[in-house]
């Protein structure tokens with residue numbers, strides 16, 4: 001475990017050894033998700049469904065990312 005202080009603007013620097021281990025580069029995008037127990041999960045950014053949050057079977061339509069399942073539900077609802 002590594003303890004860090006947030007910067008004056010509430011930013012966080014990921015320790016270099018962790019960045020190297022994960023292959024994360026400065027400037028890359030990450031996804032940050034709160035958990036129900038007050039923690040944060042930080043992952044390298046990848047497209048996720050705008051409606052259910054799934055990372056699987058995600059497609060981009062115009063400016064919306066949507067998974068196959070939500071697209072099916074939307075089609076049936078319209």
Ligand SMILES: [Zn+2]
Pocket residue numbers: 049050051052053054066067068069070071
């Ligand atoms: Zn979805």
